Structure formats: C-alpha cells, structure tokens
Amino acid sequence: MAPRQTRWEGVDGTGKPWVCMTGKKQSPINLPTTKTISRIPRAHQTRWSYPNLVSNGSNIEIINNGHTIQVEWLGAYNAEVDITVPANPTDANRITDVINMTYTDKATTVKATPLQFHFHATSEHLIGGKIYPLELHIVHRVTDLPACASGCFTVTGIMFELTTAGDDNAFLKPILDNAPVREGTMNYLPAGDEIELGNLLPAPTERDYITYEGSLTTPPCSEGLLWHVLTTPQKISLNQWRQYRNAVGMKDCVAKNGTTENHEHKHHRHLLAAEAETHPEDWSCKVVAHGTNFRNVQKVYGRKVKLAQAA
Template sequence: MAQTILPLLLGALLAISSVSACIYKYGTSPDSLAAPHGGSHWDHGRNGEDWDGVDAAGKPWICMSGKRQSPINVPFSNVLDNTGSHVPSSLQTKWSYPVLVSNGSNIQVINNGHTIQVEWTSPWTGNAKIAVPANATDNTTVTSVLHMKPDARATYVTATPYQFHFHATSEHLLAGRYFPLELHIVHKVTGLPGCAKGCYTVTGILFELSDGADNSVLNSIWYNMPTREGEIKHLPKGAQIELGRLIPKTSERDYVTYEGSLTTPPCSEGLLWHVFTQPQKISRAQWSQYRAAVGLKDCTLKNATTTTTETTNTTETTNTTSSEHVHRHHRLHRHLLSEEATTSHPEDYTCEIVQYGSNFRVSQLTYGRTIKVARAI
C-alpha cells in the first residue's frame, strides 16, 4: 500500500509547488508590458552585459558594439575637479518644469516590468531649451553644444518631456560614487532640421538618502506606485507632480553633459545627456518601496483553487497536470493585462515581495568622449 501512496503524495506535492512557486524574475512576467512590443527579450539580471538582441524590426541592438553608450562613471580628473572644459553660461541648457496636475485620467504610473514610469496624455508646457548653432543644417545634431565655442552664434531649440522613470541604484556614477536612485526625464527635441526622425535628450537627477523625511515631490507617484508588473495606476484628480522642485536651485545648478545613449535596449546613441551633480533626497522608506515595486514577486490568483491535488497514477501524468495549471495561471495574467486599459483588477492577485529589485545598467567605457561641466551661473 505504502508503495502506491508514496508516488501519489510526491506527485501532489510537486504539483502544488508548481502552483505556489509562480515567482517571476523582474522583467520576465508573462503579463509584462515589455513583451508584446516585439524584439528580443531583455532584463536587468546581468545589468546590461547580455543585451545582444534585435529590435521589433529585426535590427540589431548596439548595446554591445556602440562606442557612445550610457551610463558612464563621470570622471573626477578634468571633469568634476573643474579643471576641464566648461559649457559657457551663454550656451547652458535651461529647464522649465511647471506643475503637472492630474485630472484623474491624464497621468499614469506604470510598472512596465523594467521600471516605474510616469506618462501623461494631456499637453504639458514643461521643457528644456538646448543651445544649437544659429546656422543649423540637416547635419546639425542636438549634441553640437558640446563642441561650440563661447562666442559661437547660438539659438535654442525646445526639448519636450514625454515620460520619466527611475533606476535603483543610480546608473551614472560621480567619480566612482553611486547613489540609491536616479530619475531620468526623457525629452524629444523639435526645431532642429536634423531631428525630423527623432532626437532625444535626457535629464538625470541623482538621489541620496535623507535623514528620514520623505521627498514630498515624489509622494503622489509613490502613493500610487503599482507593485505588480503590467499594472497601471492613474494619479487621482488634483494630484500634482512638481518636477521643477527636483531641479537644483540656480546657485547649485552644476550639471555634467555628454553624448550618450539610451540605457536600455536598443541602446540608441546620439542623445544629449545632462546629469545634475547636486543630489536630491529620498527617505529610506521611499527607496525600499521602489525596490519592492521592481523586485521579485510571488503572485497568486486569489480564486485559483488548487485543482492539482487530484491524485494521479504516474509522475508523467502529474507533470502534465502541473504544466497545464501553470499555463492557465499565465493566461490569466495576460487576460488581466488586456483588461487593464479599462478596468484594473490588481485585487484579484495576492503578491508577496520575495526580493528587492535593482534596475540599473553598469557604467560604459567613454572612449575619449567629450564630457563637460556646466557651472552654476
């Protein structure tokens, strides 16, 4: 008797463990928003050192081959020590980020499986003004400012933010020092002939831990941060995001600027980067909440009753049952995502944090690139 019962018990145990161990590695959940867009799968598991794939059109990423990749470790010598070449005050970038106010449906906080990203649908007048040569041609790039002389005839083009997101720990390092969190505000540049197909500039803001107080600018986002991949939350009506308060005040507004790339696949180059050297502050609780949101989860559908305890006669049959159950579980995840646009049912799932996440790419070689500091005016 015991000889027949033992395999049955083992089979049932195996089946149960397959159901309860539905742990998704960060970026690999079947309901990740990243997957349906095509191209190769990627995640931050090796911090970007295995990003050798293709985009949705089959074009190879340049993460492994590019010579102008981001992020970088901003050098001390000849850059942060102020002995290097500076961006003259007449050519410095100017930021204007008025308050972004929610009407209840226009601002989304998205957990896309790679980061926590904020997007908005209504026009917002936030912008950064970038200096370019006055006589710009089709060949003039948005990174021209890095090579302009102080007496150059310049004009300004507009860079409009369209999303911002976070990395933990920071992607950029300042003289080898990393920070708990980095915010990237991604802008599209208009007004330059050569940017018809798209030019981008990113503003990076570093955060260090505070003595305990929360950063109030982040509160509206943190209060509405989705913890499960594929989940989207709308900021409630009246909620505000004051990005402008994260820009260092004028007297402390030193920034580092260089030509780099997207820090995630396809790692496209030609971006103008700005990283403020004065960090902002976050509380330890805010930092932990972010890492939990991008961490490993064990998610279970609340009403998915375990049917796998049904007894089976052979190990082979048990495996099939277990596999079917896992697939059913995954389908339910996808179904949930497809409904997300109109209805959200995160309450259908119970997710337990099993490990804090990190979503940064390691520093890239600079290959002699021009890296300049703009000193506070």
C-alpha cells in the same frame, strides 16, 4: 536564421540590430569629478522649466512596466527645456553639438519636449566613482532641428541621496504613494494631486550638470542622445527608497484559480516576461525581496565630457 536574442542583443522593429554590445557611445558612464573637466559656457547651458503636472483623475499615469516606475501624461504639457545648437543649423548639425561648441560660436536654441520620466535604483551614472541610491531620468524629444525631424532624444538625470533625518521628499510622495507594485499595471494619479516636477530638480542656481553624448540605457540602446546629469543630489528618505525598491522588487506569484500543477511558486522580478504576461490578473503576487534596476557603467572610448556651472 533567427537573430541572436539575449538581454542586450536583438533587433528593433525595422530589423536593425540593437547597439548595446557594439556601440562606442553607450550609457551610463562613470562621470569625472567636477574639478577636472572643461566647461560649457554659461550662454550655452541648457535651461529647464517644468510647470506642475496637475491630475484630473485620468490624465497622469504611474506605470509599473516591469523594469521601472514610469510617469506619463496625456495631452500637452507646457514645459520648456531649451538646448543650445549652432546658429542656422543644417542637416549636418546634431542635438549633441553643444558639447563641442566654444563660447565664440554663434548659437541658437531648440526646444526639448518631455515625454515621460522614470527611475533607476541604484543610480546608473556614477559621479567620481560614487553610486547614488536613486536616479531620475526625464526623457525629452527634440524635433525642431533639421536632422531631428523624426525625433532626437535628450535626457536629464537627477541623483538622490538618503537623508539621515528621515524626512520624506514631498515631491516624490505623490509618485511613490501611487506606484503600482504589480508589473504591467498602472494607477492614475488621483484627481487634484500634483507632481511638482520642477521641484525634483535642484534650485536653478544649483543646476550644475555634466553633459556628454550617450545612449538609451535599455535596448535598443540607441546612441546620439544628449545627456545631462545634475551634480547636486536631491534627498530621499529610507522609507521612500524602500517603497521604490518594493515596486521593482522580486515577486513570489501563485496562480489564483489554477490546478495543483500551476500552484507552484514562481520567483521572478519580471512577471511580464513569464507565462503570466497576458493575464497578470490571474496571478497573486507578494514582494519577497527589494529589487534594483540599473545598467552597469559603460566604457567612455575617449568621449568629451563637460561641466556646466549654473552660478
């Protein structure tokens, strides 16, 4: 019998069932307000250093994959993200161990390599019950821990709130101005343009974050991820928020050169999931409504959630 397949139920490439509906360590969650939770000692806190991503015209891709706007780069990227793990780690150690360490535990660090970043509107995580208009996720892989030889993941989440003054966020501008509106298409960041990824984070002294063990927020919803959600929101203008929600918006698509019967209008946000999947260029689409792309908050099931105060 074919495995049950819904938006949140299915199997991965190796036949292993997704854990979206069954896992007890799912993301996102409603994070507690920072006053009430226990702390990560300063010496064990994650540190982020992201140099600028500089385009040569064909090395930085801004992708509309039908679910989100995602930025990927070809070739090495000299970012440095250091995650604390117990000293002399063995097979038994996990990338999430830092959540359970106390300040007397001997520690070392492992490097996390950023793979891509993407956005959600509205935010997936809530902080003290509050939803933000936009959340940025920077996805990293860790391999230099014995248990992570085939890759463990850690994600950094950054919240954005709307400015009242209306100024654009200059660091989001090269991304949003080049984000394709058509699902399944990609634009290269123009040559000479730069993405100042480090400036999409708050200043180092304001990088307070909440950390917990969670999951991918899209299938297969794999668990064992170390999450960091920065509690200082960054700014986005209303115009930029609309730009993003346009790109992930509801499209009205018409077959370009079809007969009368396939001239009917199709309303669907995910062009990729429809008959246009293999030939998006055969369809002409216009945005008819702004969209959203977030997973609802999941149960915490007693997980430890901690605060790291940067200063």
